[in-house]
Structure formats: C-alpha cells, structure tokens
Amino acid sequence: KAIFGALYGLGVFGLYALLSALGAPTFYDKLLCVPLLNLSVIGIDRFVQSVRPHGFWSRWRENWQRLGTNPVHMLAWITFFLAMTALGKTDGKHTGDSLPFWTQSCQQNKNNACQRLLQLESTYCNDNSAWACNELGAHYSEGIIVAADAARALTYFSKACELRLQASCISVLHTQTVNRMEPRAFDLRLLLREGGKNLMDMSEPDLYARACDHGWSFACNNKKVSAR
Structure with a gap:
C-alpha cells in the first residue's frame, strides 16, 4: 500500500508536468496513472514478498506487530493534522x-x-x-x-x-x-x-x-x- 501510494504521488506530479507541457487539461493527472498502477499491483506484491525475509524489514515488521497497527496509524494521522494546523493549511485558504x-x-x-x-x-x-x-x-x-x-x-x-x-x-x-x-x-x-x-x-x-x-x-x- 505504501509503495502504491508513493508511486501514485510521483505519477500525479509527473503527469501534471507532462500535461502542462503538452497544453492538455491538467485535471487528468490524477486519473491517467491509476490504470497503470492497477496493472502493476502484482509486480509490487512480488517485490514486497521478495524483501520481507531480509534484515531491516523483518525487524521493523516484528516491532510493528508488537505495537499494533491501529495506534501507529492514529499517531501518524494526529501528527500530520497537528502539523497542518500549525502551518495554517487546514482552512479553505490556499x-x-x-x-x-x-x-x-x-x-x-x-x-x-x-x-x-x-x-x-x-x-x-x-x-x-x-x-x-x-x-x-x-x-x-x-x-x-x-x-x-x-x-x-x-x-x-x-x-x-x-x-x-x-x-x-x-x-x-x-x-x-x-x-x-x-x-x-x-x-x-x-x-x-x-x-x-x-x-x-x-x-x-x-x-x-x-x-x-x-x-x-x-x-x-x-x-x-x-x-x-
């Protein structure tokens, strides 16, 4: 999921630049990369399976499982929104x-x-x-x-x-x-x-x-x- 999300973000930025250069409507940037990413899911899954048994990933995975995923997710989102609030990015103004x-x-x-x-x-x-x-x-x-x-x-x-x-x-x-x-x-x-x-x-x-x-x-x- 993390790799898929990261690739989606990179794809949106890349497509925005490409569409802008071509003079095409830029709102397609969020749509065009989805089919390609969907086709790459199997490849992403194989990559993740291949690195799971190795060093850092295994230790990180064990620590993650001990802590539990829900508290980690909650902490990450709380930290994110507090940072956005502190920067004044949570209101409608941009x-x-x-x-x-x-x-x-x-x-x-x-x-x-x-x-x-x-x-x-x-x-x-x-x-x-x-x-x-x-x-x-x-x-x-x-x-x-x-x-x-x-x-x-x-x-x-x-x-x-x-x-x-x-x-x-x-x-x-x-x-x-x-x-x-x-x-x-x-x-x-x-x-x-x-x-x-x-x-x-x-x-x-x-x-x-x-x-x-x-x-x-x-x-x-x-x-x-x-x-x-």
Whole structure:
C-alpha cells in the first residue's frame, strides 16, 4: 500500500508536468496513472514478498506487530493534522487561490505562473467577472505574457463592457487603449471563493477583509474604511 501510494504521488506530479507541457487539461493527472498502477499491483506484491525475509524489514515488521497497527496509524494521522494546523493549511485558504500571488509570480517569470494566471482569469471571466475579462483583454492587447491577439482582446473587452465595466467599454471604443482598474465588490465575490460557492451573501467589510488576506492591497484600505 505504501509503495502504491508513493508511486501514485510521483505519477500525479509527473503527469501534471507532462500535461502542462503538452497544453492538455491538467485535471487528468490524477486519473491517467491509476490504470497503470492497477496493472502493476502484482509486480509490487512480488517485490514486497521478495524483501520481507531480509534484515531491516523483518525487524521493523516484528516491532510493528508488537505495537499494533491501529495506534501507529492514529499517531501518524494526529501528527500530520497537528502539523497542518500549525502551518495554517487546514482552512479553505490556499496561496494558489490568490490572484495577486500568481500576478507577482508571473512578473518574476516563475515557471508556468503566467499560464496559471491566464487559466484562473479565464475561469473567472467565464463566471462573469468583468474584471477578469478586462484583464484577459489587456493581456492579449499588450502581448507581454501571451502572444498579442487583437481580435481576442476585443472579445474579452466586449464581454467585460457588457458586464458594465466602464474601463472595458473605453477599450472597445479605442482599441489601442488598455484600461485597468481594481476589482469591484461583485468581482471579489467570485475571485475569493477559494474553490467553493460564490460569496454573494458576505458583507462588504468581511469581503474586503478576505481580499486583504489574499494580497489585494487596495482592499486593505477599504477594510480600514469599512471598520470605522
């Protein structure tokens, strides 16, 4: 089981890198390695049987059996969750959910950061975030992190304009002009959902506090104003 799990983990990381390089959807990384691993079960079992009689494995196995497996499993999981809690990794917030994080990483030319930024903004644009659509339009207009595409830029600017973002409407009328602005409250309700439901019922003070925690510096000022 341990070897199977370790191979699965390595397989997921390897397939993610491969699929990313090929431009294929990366969510298949957790699926494609399962059939191969299932076919390798007999080989893994034979390998384990072959090493069982030898030195370290035999002594470790004897000590394991004396102690019992349940207490060991419980101790391992308790230690794991305590460590995750201490690191603040047990709540819904994750660095990978933060658009400012990916924007900064892209500016620093970190591996796949710009591609990931475009993917996230595309997802939020499809969810009708005018800010995300405007950002995509700006990217395709500027041609800095992605190849310039005037037609595609106009499509994104037009959608953002339809969603009542004035900056995008100006870009539609003046195609050589790129206008950026901070996300509106409605956009934040989509951008800060952390993989969960849209935050339509969250109060604006809580919304801006959450945005501030995610690295949106403008929201920190709004949070202070809301708190007064």
